[in-house]
Amino acid sequence: MREIAVSLITDKVAQLCRDANFELPSAVREALEEAKGVEESPQGRRILGEICENAAIAREERIPLCQDTGMVSVFVEIGQDVHVSGGSLSEAINAGVARGYKDGYLRKSIVSDPLFRVNSGDNTPAVIHYDIVPGDGLRLTVMPKGFGSENCTALGMLKPADGRDGVKKFVVGAVDKAGPNPCPPVIVGVGIGGNAEKALLLAKKALLRDPQTPAVNAEDARLERELLEAVNKLGYGPGGLGGRVTALAVHVETYPTHIAGLPVAVCLNCHSTRHKTWEWRGEDDE
Amino acid sequence: MMSREPAERIEAPFAGGVAARLVTGQRLLLNGVLYGARDEAHLRFTDALDRGEEPPVDLRGQVIYYVGPTSPRPGRPCGAAGPTTSGRMDKYTPRMLEYGVSAVIGKGRRSPEVAEAIQKQGAVYLAATGGAGALLGRCIKEMHAVAYPELGPEAVYRITVEDFPVTVAIDGRGDDIYRIGPARYRMECE
Ligand code: SF4
Numbered sequence A: 001m002r003e004i005a006v007s008l009i010t011d012k013v014a015q016l017c018r019d020a021n022f023e024l025p026s027a028v029r030e031a032l033e034e035a036k037g038v039e040e041s042p043q044g045r046r047i048l049g050e051i052c053e054n055a056a057i058a059r060e061e062r063i064p065l066c067q068d069t070g071m072v073s074v075f076v077e078i079g080q081d082v083h084v085s086g087g088s089l090s091e092a093i094n095a096g097v098a099r100g101y102k103d104g105y106l107r108k109s110i111v112s113d114p115l116f117r118v119n120s121g122d123n124t125p126a127v128i129h130y131d132i133v134p135g136d137g138l139r140l141t142v143m144p145k146g147f148g149s150e151n152c153t154a155l156g157m158l159k160p161a162d163g164r165d166g167v168k169k170f171v172v173g174a175v176d177k178a179g180p181n182p183c184p185p186v187i188v189g190v191g192i193g194g195n196a197e198k199a200l201l202l203a204k205k206a207l208l209r210d211p212q213t214p215a216v217n218a219e220d221a222r223l224e225r226e227l228l229e230a231v232n233k234l235g236y237g238p239g240g241l242g243g244r245v246t247a248l249a250v251h252v253e254t255y256p257t258h259i260a261g262l263p264v265a266v267c268l269n270c271h272s273t274r275h276k277t278w279e280w281r282g283e284d285d286e
Numbered sequence B: 001m002m003s004r005e006p007a008e009r010i011e012a013p014f015a016g017g018v019a020a021r022l023v024t025g026q027r028l029l030l031n032g033v034l035y036g037a038r039d040e041a042h043l044r045f046t047d048a049l050d051r052g053e054e055p056p057v058d059l060r061g062q063v064i065y066y067v068g069p070t071s072p073r074p075g076r077p078c079g080a081a082g083p084t085t086s087g088r089m090d091k092y093t094p095r096m097l098e099y100g101v102s103a104v105i106g107k108g109r110r111s112p113e114v115a116e117a118i119q120k121q122g123a124v125y126l127a128a129t130g131g132a133g134a135l136l137g138r139c140i141k142e143m144h145a146v147a148y149p150e151l152g153p154e155a156v157y158r159i160t161v162e163d164f165p166v167t168v169a170i171d172g173r174g175d176d177i178y179r180i181g182p183a184r185y186r187m188e189c190e
Helices: A006-022 A026-038 A042-061 A089-103 A160-178 A196-206 A218-231 B039-050 B093-099 B112-121 B133-137 B149-154 B177-185
Strands: A002-005 A071-079 A082-085 A127-133 A138-145 A154-158 A186-194 A247-257 A262-269 A276-280 B008-012 B027-036 B063-065 B103-106 B124-127 B140-147 B156-170
Touching (some): A002 A006, A006 A082, A006 A138, A026 A247, A042 B133, A071 A089, A154 A196, A160 A186, A160 A262, A186 A218, A196 A247, A218 A247, B039 B149, B093 B112
Parallel strands (some): A002 A082, A071 A127, A186 A247, B008 B027
Antiparallel strands (some): A138 A276, B027 B156, B140 B156
């Protein structure tokens, strides 16, 4: 049994919120740089240039990459032998979000009620997902995501008979429908299987994978390649003004499902794909 | 589209006749004053117009920027301030153009009704690069809320810009870069 104080968790979440909003993950930056060499449209190349310059300014001057600093998803992997002391873990995480957004001068984009729409004032609550895992470790991933791309999320409860082709059609259709709105080049997260909420969670988590890393399973990786090719035939390109690079990557995650269903979820992330992870290594880390 | 041409410097608000000669695909650097407004400000503003009330700020002849900026660090005029998705304002835009707004800046596709209103009113829709909030924020030299300050990022802001880069997305002839551009690169999927 190892013990971790909630105050440390609050500190770390605050820092992750700030860093995620100022620093584009290096793998995403590399993918954008690489896209410059592939893009044929001069407008598209210019926009990729602006996006890369934007990332450099944000990092150097600690200005948010995008004014939509998002709603925060937090993915927690907590070992079953960890004891969290000094208060509620969820409250500690939300306190970290509130502090990070205040200290980092990040935009407060959350309304406390979806219909009455009064700003909560500190960008809380976050959406927190817990995974209880063996051992005594703790891993926190903070993912602020803007709603330009979140609003393009699609869920299809396909029929088993729709099969692989049906899945491809649905994914390409979702990217086509989104068009320029999610700030392409996007990363496409695809969750296939499970039930409705599992498919969505797979698709969302798929966005955390580096654009250069294919799926572990060879069949999934093949589907990813086919989907990326199809999506990049749509022609939206950077900023949606026309071009070859509509998506930097397509990431597929699968899960067993029911005999009567074929759920497929698509989550898009804009080029401003932001996330940051902290792993607790024990007392000496404090 | 004239994307290879160098960007043209233009004063905002536009002088008479400027909006009419802009061509889809043309790149501009805006200098002068823009008004930031997004969802909730549009709702309140058009409600006031519909009730025949005087809106809290005169936007006739002005350029509206769909933006909800981050609050700046102390001593800075602006934080990140890129465009938000314009489609959410489609419902309000024909009314705003009829009222007298001369140009709007945002990102993404507009509805056919908006494209039609742009043509009818001789207005123009300009695209700024989505997600370039830090870069675009640097072009903002001054920014303060002039209406609905209680809305925070959704207030109406008066924004002074220097060389703020945009691309003409829908011009007075109704040519739409979000249709023309992708059509040029679209390949048939099997
Ligand atoms: S889609 Fe992403 S990059 Fe575009 S405005 Fe929203 S958060 Fe920013």
